[in-house]
Amino acid sequence: MNTENRTAEHIVKSYDDELKRLTGEIQRMGEIALAQLAAAINAVMERDSDAAMTVVQNDRSIDSLEQEVSHDVVRLLALRQPMAHDLREILAALRIAADIERIGDYAANVAKRSLVLNQSAPVQLTSALPRLARLAETLVREVLAAYQENDAGRALAAWARDEELDEQYTGLFRELLTYMMEDPRNITPCTHLLFMAKNIERIGDHATNIAENIYFLVHGTQIAQARRKGDSTSAMMIDDPR
Amino acid sequence: MNTENRTAEHIVKSYDDELKRLTGEIQRMGEIALAQLAAAINAVMERDSDAAMTVVQNDRSIDSLEQEVSHDVVRLLALRQPMAHDLREILAALRIAADIERIGDYAANVAKRSLVLNQSAPVQLTSALPRLARLAETLVREVLAAYQENDAGRALAAWARDEELDEQYTGLFRELLTYMMEDPRNITPCTHLLFMAKNIERIGDHATNIAENIYFLVHGTQIAQARRKGDSTSAMMIDDPR
Incomplete structure (x- = not known):
């Protein structure tokens, strides 16, 4: 049977090869996601609707790579029945793939x-x-490089910089509100720009998720510092020094 | 050793008991998330900042339940080394817990x-x-009830209703833009309302994710119909009959 042939073929491969294949797929997903983000911003700035359409369509390739990762994870779990660190590694791959998909x-x-x-x-x-x-x-x-190199320090450094992203986002949020107040014709387009900015801010949150997974993978403990995560515009008008 | 004692204790339990515990935790997470949403909306409508603060603080209990689920999944995978359907069931639990956490x-x-x-x-x-x-x-x-009852039909019905949610969201989006254009003093508060509406629309997307997981769990295939998912305001000004 075809299924059995395929199974036999995979058993011959070493566990390390299988894992390498998995992390390779994840790196490829990450590269595509990065290219998609750059192309999307370019499409915005150039007002290039054709380029934007291409980005929308290409999203499928990331989705199908995530399904491949998911499929490989299930196969690895079923065939190899990994324990302890190997198990953590595989589940981290599943989570990181989900974050990149987002x-x-x-x-x-x-x-x-x-x-x-x-x-x-x-x-x-x-x-x-x-x-x-x-x-x-x-x-x-x-965080992709940190994952590739199993480098928790690099993951932690990226994780800490999400605060910088949040600050930039808050600045842009205020700027867009100002344009809206200056001229009501700006309201609709600036609302769309607000949501775009929010999308980018959320990308940062997913990068920090990935960083947290890498850190846990390497050290077996959570990143200790509690950082207020996410969107500080949700608190920007509160008269509170925090 | 303490760890060994705990391991031994778990091995005595049946696999079904362990799985029941896992899905029980997920149902509890779901109940809390629903209560949180209701309390949040109530806080908005009543302008009750104390109630809102309580909601913000209670989010931790969902997060720690998700960590429990995650922990139980790792234990189940390591100790039981499940295959085929059991494996799918456990990975679905992990994914559903992540969606509820969101x-x-x-x-x-x-x-x-x-x-x-x-x-x-x-x-x-x-x-x-x-x-x-x-x-x-x-x-x-x-979708929580569908998960509890392993009912793919019910999951599919909920999945299909996300379109209704998207339509309501689009209506609210337009309404809020109108208020903003009527009076610039509305711009800042309505922007926050827009983001709240967007958060609720995203909750619907996570409900559809859960529905897709249940459907796959029961039938072993993806929900076939391709539905344009998510936010139709991102296309609301395009002069296109679709």
Whole structure:
């Protein structure tokens, strides 16, 4: 039977080979997600709807890679029945793949919204949006490298920089609100820009999730420092020094 | 050794008992997430900052339940080394727990933003926001029941209703934009309301994820119908009949 043949073929491979294949797929997912984010921001800045459509369509390739990872994880668990560290490694791969899939979704969402933005007159686009995206890209690139190299220190450094991303996001949020107040014609396009910025801020949160998984994988403990995660605009008007 | 004692104790339990414990934890997580969402919306409508703070703080209990689930999954995989359907069941539990944890996060985000909203003068709050939340609650409740009963039909029915949620969300989005255009003083509070609505819309997406997992668990195949998922406001200005 075909299934048995395939099973036999896999048993011949070493566990390390299988794991390498898995992390290779994850790195490939990460590379595509990063390319998608860069292409989405480019489509926004250039008002290039064709390029945006391409980003939306390409999201499927990340989704199908995630399904491959998921499939490989199930096969590895069933055939190898790994224990302790090996088991942790495989479950971390599953989680990291899920986070990258979400990062791809957010990049595709940015592209989708740019299609809408291009229906209205151009708004004053500051450099703040691509700057935010570049920082998010850096964080994702760093956690991918940390995963590749099993480097908890590098993961922790990227994790800490998410605060910087949150600050940039808050600045952009305020800036966009100001434009909206200046001219009601800005309200609709700036609302879409707000959601794009939010998507990018969320990419940073997923990068920190990945960093936390790597840290746990290496040290077996959680990142200890409690950091308020996410969107500080949800508290930006509170008159509280924190 | 203590660890060995605990291991021995667990081996005595039947696999079914362990699985029951796992799904019980997930149902408990789901109940808390639903209560959190209801409490958050109530805090928004009543402008009750104390109640909102309670919701924000309670999010931790969902997070720690998810960690328990995660821990139990690792133990089950390591000790029982399940194959085929059992393995799928355990991995589905892991995924469903992650989705519920996200639902809890979104409820907490709504509460967090209500704290900001209460800093500004009351805005005209339509019934659209609690209506949206009630529908999201229904979807989550339905997928939890479907999970409990292993009922793919019920999961599919809830999955299909996410489209209704998206439509309600789009209506609310337009309504809020209108308020913003009518009076610039509405811009900041309505922006926060937009993000709250978006959080609720995302809860619906996680309910559909759970439904997809249940469907796959029961039938071993993906839900076939391709449904455009998520936020249709990202395409609301495109002059396209789709």
